[in-house]
Amino acid sequence: MKPITRTVALASASAALLALAAPLNASGAPGPSRAVAAPPLSWGACEGSGLDPRQRCATVEVPLDHAHPDGRTVGIAVSRIPAEKPAARRGALLLIPGGPGGSSLNDPSGKGRKLPQEVRDAYDLIGFAPRGNAPSTPVGCGLDRADLALSKLRPWPAPDGSVDENMAVARRVSAACARNGGELVKHISTAVNARDIDRVRAALGERRISAWGVSYGTYVGAVYAQLFPHRTDRIVLDSNDNPDPVRVQRAWLAAYENGVEDVFPHFAAWASAPGNPDRIAGTAAEVRPLFLDLAARLDREPIPWPGANPEELNGNVLRQTMLDSLYRPSGYPTLAKLIRAARKGTVPPAPQTPPEAALQNVTAVSVATVCNDAAWPASAAAYERDVARSRVTHPLTAGMPRNALVCAAWPYPPKEAPVRITDRGPSDVLLVQNERDVATPLSGARKLRAALGRRAVMVTVDSTGHGAYLAHGNACGDRTVSRFLATGERPAADVRCR
Template structure:
């Protein structure tokens, strides 16, 4: 498989983990990396491998410590890429394109999403992509999970039809044991704080005193942590589709947020699915779509439909629920979900969706799992999850208790090496948040918590739009123009704004 196809597959694979995503302030046992300007070698840029890339994109490798508590110990490689600023006379510096996930590849972002940036921004910055530690070309890891455990509806801990989580706890133990057995030493050092430290090594290797960044989804937490640990190294920071920074729960809060995110977003699907003239119309009114969906999911719980080539090889209630969650990320996917629902009502299924190649999926899932479990300690008590799942199922039936259930982190064999970063208002006022009002993966409620934590350091643009990824994707022209203007000129709105 070519490198470009491999990295596209890594991006798709990361959705299976979250679809998603350091010490308190900077005072825990593992230190923030030193300046690194004098210890990081200049980069040896060469043409990137693969087809379909912008011919200007070039690649290099930055060597970083596997364990920042022992910076002179074993080193690992972080793959980086760049497309230089298109107008050298207007060049301001480097713009880090921080991918989501966790488990998302970013090495080809300069050739991909970077080219969606307006010319004024591309003139201003070298566009910098990278694969996070452990992923793709950056010293890859794998847990060698069983094939069935790579199913998205298994990675997301959907309870059994009766609400039981016994099976989820069994999967958690099996998959966490696989990571302990096959992940090597590196898997213990894959975390958001270490990714932020890697970014500062990249900054130093680029020869930049400061860097700008555009972080998306989980990348907003990476960007916030970098801004917390290295505030004096930040220039213009854009955080797009924002994670809840709760330092007591971290990844647990991100996943828990899906229950509210789906509730925020589902009415838009219901409205679309009931429009007259829609060839995939599901109901006569929007109010009828929700009970119809819940009935179908319950029917599929009782009588799944065989689905050859899928993983699992059946369309059951949880696969339908997971498909809903995936689809709400992008309204362009609404027709596909409606067609699946219509087929299931007839007792049939469409062709099975194509999964990424298994080695690519194994890699992305291992990295995503490591971040989720190494960033914060998860409860191990089955009873605690049973109580949380029961409450969630009652209040948020569309997500059936999954967002508060036990992932493999409930049985993770390693303790976090440091406390989560606490995001604060200490630092320069140079952060712009952009957030869709209706986002299933990073809901507005969580984004507002990040906004509150950053205080005077940030302003926020809330966009009247539906879907995940606001800037240059599922947002609107007002939001796009606001962010582009900030990146190109440094001029931010003076107060939080709403883009209708």
């Protein structure tokens, strides 16, 4: 999942006038981005290996609390690879990461290399580590190792549907974040991320900024475009979150119900294909009951799994592995191998996990974003009812998408209401969406498309996986997005790429 935040302390009257007075081209779309006077950033070498030698890094200081712009600041690490053809330069293309908890700091050297030449010619590629993410000013909650397990942080209920342990985890993790997270943990949200982006834009000297946001980054991009509509140039939102203005991340968590149902048949066809060395069934129809029966067996009789977290393969660990593996077809063998081993009463080697320090940091950012974005019910009864219904209608996800995340015990009320995404603003947004996406299903993307109205056009791609643009070799979808970034040309209406 990826969850997140918002509001705008109305910049300044002069800045607003500058934005409103920005020139339009003949088609009514925003004209090219122009540099404006701003203190120069101090660009230096980036940390890390395997980076493009042209990538340089700097730090932008932003207010800890945007409501108090002259108070304490935190650093936002940014990176840049300059446009490759200065004469063709249009402006800056911000790569907005997923998450929450993701970073795009090294993306100019990573997925930025996949962009076609005409896009790399036209834009400085900009990455950043959102607030709280190291090497920006970092945040951490100091969680116990057991509470860093994804099968624990994702709220899988007990085998009997009980949510008691989930509520206990919520209380324990929330208390640790309150104890160890400092002031920063209270000031991480999607709306705050959007305001930070506008500070980055100004520090880069750009009147407008283009963006490619993926997954949770689509929500950040949509919130930025809502709060700063006249600071946007060309916005690509890829693998789109439901922008529900009330439930926010609760709606995204619930989206796994649909996402798993959309993708599991694709996995089942692969897992039953003749000649597949990881084949687990003779027909696609056999895969679903086989998986459900195995998960139920592991609920009753977990298998020890030394080195894993937790150190047993239980039903919920299998379900979480299923969820992780459905993010992209290249993950299918991981799930199939685990199923094959578990049916024999064995386990494969324990999966590798990121270094604990990195996991602590990413988890703290994710938890803070989700919980500060909107209030969650505090009563276990509300979750118990929803979980019971979900377990009946969507047995593959066993009630998890309707259960209590950490936010059920979060000690800090949201500082502002979620930003409502509307159709007010320039028509400069292109959505690109796979038909089968476990984390951000097509049904949720259609909600964002409807909310943006005339501001957006959506390209639906007949592909499976999380991440659409330049991810699955769909020439039609890739060509449409690249043309928009390079020339501003969008389809006149929503299209489907087979």
